Amino acid sequence: AAAPGMRPSEGPPTLQGTGIYARFASVASVSGGSWFCASLIYSEGFVQLVEDMAASPADAERLFQSRWTTPWLATTDVDSPCVKLFAWLAKQSGAAWLSQDILSIGYLWKTGKTWTNFTLNMFQSTAGIDMSTVLGSPPRPWAKGKAWLIGHVLTTPSLQDKHHVELCEQAMPQRSITQYVSGSPGLSVFTPAIYSFVLGSDDAQAPVPYVAACALPPASLWHYEGTVQSVSRWCCGGAEERYASKAPTNCFSNVERGARDLPVVSCAAASSAAAGVQTILNARHALSVDTAGGDFAVWQGSGPAGESFERAANQVRRANAPGGVDQAALDGLAGGAVRAAIDGGNADPIGIASAVRAGAREVVAYLNTNASDTPTDLSVLFTGGSAPFAPKAHPIFSDTADDMMTKYAKFPKIKKCPGASFLKAISVGTLVVTTVDNDLWGIPGHIVVTLHLIGVASSVTMGGTEDLHDYGTLVREVAQAFAAPNNADLVRGTVMPWFLGDPTPASEAPTDAPGSHSASEAETERASDA
Numbered sequence: 196a197a198a199p200g201m202r203p204s205e206g207p208p209t210l211q212g213t214g215i216y217a218r219f220a221s222v223a224s225v226s227g228g229s230w231f232c233a234s235l236i237y238s239e240g241f242v243q244l245v246e247d248m249a250a251s252p253a254d255a256e257r258l259f260q261s262r263w264t265t266p267w268l269a270t271t272d273v274d275s276p277c278v279k280l281f282a283w284l285a286k287q288s289g290a291a292w293l294s295q296d297i298l299s300i301g302y303l304w305k306t307g308k309t310w311t312n313f314t315l316n317m318f319q320s321t322a323g324i325d326m327s328t329v330l331g332s333p334p335r336p337w338a339k340g341k342a343w344l345i346g347h348v349l350t351t352p353s354l355q356d357k358h359h360v361e362l363c364e365q366a367m368p369q370r371s372i373t374q375y376v377s378g379s380p381g382l383s384v385f386t387p388a389i390y391s392f393v394l395g396s397d398d399a400q401a402p403v404p405y406v407a408a409c410a411l412p413p414a415s416l417w418h419y420e421g422t423v424q425s426v427s428r429w430c431c432g433g434a435e436e437r438y439a440s441k442a443p444t445n446c447f448s449n450v451e452r453g454a455r456d457l458p459v460v461s462c463a464a465a466s467s468a469a470a471g472v473q474t475i476l477n478a479r480h481a482l483s484v485d486t487a488g489g490d491f492a493v494w495q496g497s498g499p500a501g502e503s504f505e506r507a508a509n510q511v512r513r514a515n516a517p518g519g520v521d522q523a524a525l526d527g528l529a530g531g532a533v534r535a536a537i538d539g540g541n542a543d544p545i546g547i548a549s550a551v552r553a554g555a556r557e558v559v560a561y562l563n564t565n566a567s568d569t570p571t572d573l574s575v576l577f578t579g580g581s582a583p584f585a586p587k588a589h590p591i592f593s594d595t596a597d598d599m600m601t602k603y604a605k606f607p608k609i610k611k612c613p614g615a616s617f618l619k620a621i622s623v624g625t626l627v628v629t630t631v632d633n634d635l636w637g638i639p640g641h642i643v644v645t646l647h648l649i650g651v652a653s654s655v656t657m658g659g660t661e662d663l664h665d666y667g668t669l670v671r672e673v674a675q676a677f678a679a680p681n682n683a684d685l686v687r688g689t690v691m692p693w694f695l696g697d698p699t700p701a702s703e704a705p706t707d708a709p710g711s712h713s714a715s716e717a718e719t720e721r722a723s724d725a
Contacts, residue, residue, distance in 0.1 A: 196249040196678040197686045198695070207250035210235075210242060210337035215694050221553055221723040222338070223546035225346035225539035227657060228561075229466035230317065232345075233459050236338045236394060238322035252674035259667035266320045268663065271299060291662040308489035310471065311508070314464040324459055329501065330392040331399070331455030339395035342402050344723075346539035346549040347466040349388050350475060350492075351411065351444075353381035360535055361474070361481035362419070362528065363514045370423040370520040371478070372528070374535075376444060379415035382635045383589060384476070386410050387542040388447075389549050390462045392454045401454035403553045405447040407637025415444040419528050421520045438522045440529035446497050453500025461504040465493035471537030485515050496531035507533045542635075544572035546725035548591050551644055552636050555723035559647045559693050568620045568652035570603050578631065591638050593631040602626060603650070607689070609682045611672065617665060618672035620652040623690050647693040 198213035210216065224232040234241035244262050248255035286294035299313075306312060318324035330343070352358035352375050363372040387410070391403040421438035450457060471492035474480045484491060496507035510533055514524045543549060550558050564570050574580030580596030590596075606624030625647050632640040655661060655669050677686055 196252050196674050197691055198249075207246060209246050210335070213695075216337055216341070216724060218694070218696055219341060219559075219722050219724045221342040221344055221550060221555060223344040223346065223550040223553070223555075223558075223723055223725040224466065225543060225546045225549070226467045226469065228546060229345050229463040229539075230314070232343065233318065233324060233463045234322040236334045236343060237324055237328055237332055237459060239335065241322045242335050242337075248670065248674055252671065252678045254671075255674045256667045256671035259670045260664060263321050264663050264667055267317055270316055270320045271301065291664070308487060309508075310468045310491045311461060311464040311493055311504070314467065315460045318460055318463070326458055326460055328459045329455065330390070330394075330457045330459060330462065331396075332459070334394040340393065342391055342393050342553065344403060344546070344549045344553055345390040345462045345466050346543055346546055347388055347390070347462075347468075347536050348385040348539055348541045349406070349411075350384065350472075350535045350537060351376045351379065351386040352384045352476070353377065353379065355381050356384050358384055358476050359420075360476065361478055361485075362511055362533070362535075363421075363520060364478055364481040364485050365515060365520075366482065366486065368424055370421070372419060372421045372514055372520055372525065374420075374528075375418050376411070377416050377418055377441075379411050379444065380409075380634065382410060383542070385537075385541040387539070387548065387552075387636055388536065389552070390450060390454065390457055390465075391553070392457070396455075399453055399455035401451040404637075405451050407552070407635065408445075409634040409637055411444045413443070413445050416441045417444050417529065417532060417534065419525045421522075421525050423520050438520070438525045440522075440525040442529040442532045444532075446532040449497055449500045449503055450495070456499070456501035458501065458504060461493060461495075465495070465536035466539050468493050468537040469540065471535065472541060475535050475537070488515075492535040492537050494533055495536055496533040498531065507531060540572075542589070544575065547573075547576055547646065548636055548638070550723035550725050551591060551630065551642075552638050553723065555644070556642070557645045557647070557722045558725050559722070560649070560725040562648060562650040563657075564622075564650050564652045566619045566652060566654045568604075568622060568650065570600070570648075570650055573603075573648075574599065577628075589633060589635045591630055591633050591636055592628045592644075593640065594626075594628045599626065599628075603648070606648070606650070607685055609676050609685055610679065612675045612679055615672045615676075617653045617655045617669045618651070618676065619654060620650075621673070621676055622648070622650040622652070623685065624648055649690065 198208055198215050222232055244258060248258050350360045354375055360374040362374055386406060388406050389403050391401045393402055419440045423436045425434050468491060474484045475492045494507035494511050495503050498506055510527055510531055513519050545560055545562060547558055547560050562570055562573060574596040576590055577592045577594055577596040577599045578590045580590060606622040609621040609623060611618045628644050628646060630638050630640050630642040651673055653669055655665050676682060
């Protein structure tokens with residue numbers, strides 16, 4: 196919306212025409228940000244929606260509702276009359292969010308109670324992306340040549356953590372399969388991992404190692420333990436059967452060498468599987484979900500990259516079937532190196548750490564903060580920082596969280612437009628920070644990184660109790676604020692140079708201007724959009 200004022204061009208603004216991302220070598224995403232990035236990279240319709248909203252910020256809400264919110268909600272038309280009745284009653288009581296949640300749960304219950312299926316439904320209805328879309332599929336022109344870094348975490352508890360991964364938890368008879376890691380430094384229950392691919396490349400190889408070598412060294416092992424108790428054990432001293440198997444943890448060559456074939460839906464589902472941590476690390480929650488046939492983690496394993504998700508999920512599904520826990524099942528899980536991938540926000544809620552690990556030294560990061568405009572998510576990357584979802588943070592910057600918070604509070608603000616309902620503030624500014632040695636991420640210390648931050652504070656949450664229509668309203672309020680004439684000096688003088696560099700029109704730019712670099716040359720810029 197703001198780019199045409201910097202580089203006027205004929206016709207409405209486009210991602211490709213404005214060159215807004217031309218000087219970036221990579222795009223790093225995490226959690227719901229991976230949904231957005233996938234749609235912006237592979238969906239012509241979604242790119243057109245974004246461009247149309249930029250061309251007419253006042254119409255952004257209407258456009259978003261009609262071309263994103265409504266199509267997604269329409270998928271619940273297959274719900275049963277009973278589900279629709281309860282949803283209608285909730286809506287009549289004024290709880291639109293509850294009505295939408297009932298419809299969504301009803302859809303999942305009918306079509307497949309897994310997080311991957313939920314993600315697939317969202318992509319199919321809003322972006323035309325299905326399971327045939329892989330990282331190597333043709334990207335939209337603006338993204339070609341850039342590395343996409345999709346942040347997520349592997350659940351890697353050690354015995355010292357007093358946690359284990361629940362692959363199977365069933366009753367009647369009581370049976371379970373759990374997993375933990377041995378022989379590793381035990382740095383964290385959550386080990387950061389990155390699916391990566393150079394978009395539009397003919398090379399199948401990932402440009403960034405999947406996991407830092409020092410986080411899960413070659414000597415570490417996945418341990419799988421199974422238990423089956425007979426129904427009579429509790430009252431008559433019946434038998435208990437135990438099984439065990441193990442496999443090396445450093446079995447990630449398939450997702451590195453075959454990155455081109457990884458399904459976009461599966462990668463984005465893993466990156467955004469926020470409910471996974473509540474189910475696979477808690478036996479009681481796992482029992483409830485497994486009994487219902489659900490799964491809120493994303494499972495992956497060895498074998499051909501394109502099949503690694505579905506094959507692992509099928510192994511876990513078979514283990515949860517009656518009679519599914521035996522030595523053959525444990526050996527199969529170990530042979531396939533089956534492990535759980537969940538929301539990357541458990542280690543890096545923004546994508547900055549993924550970008551820095553990949554070599555970025557200048558990062559533009561989008562933040563969504565609460566109504567008080569406090570960058571809690573950002574604080575976990577700084578020394579002394581923490582958040583409710585990451586109480587044991589592993590900072591990548593030596594700068595303190597308190598110092599970062601103080602500087603962030605002094606950032607200039609883009610003024611919101613009169614009548615804004617959900618938008619509370621937009622803070623923009625730059626921090627120059629220094630890395631600290633971090634074995635979990637494989638990031639060395641004493642590296643200077645420039646962070647350009649755009650923090651949108653709003654009363655809209657990430658979901659659960661949110662009316663989906665609120666997002667369209669927020670989109671309009673943000674777009675209007677950036678395009679407002681009274682914000683032009685701050686937007687054009689501070690924000691847009693982060694994207695466009697020298698504001699000289701592309702036709703007049705010298706051949707060595709950042710915007711004219713090829714993809715390989717842009718890599719030397721070390722710039723990343725998180």
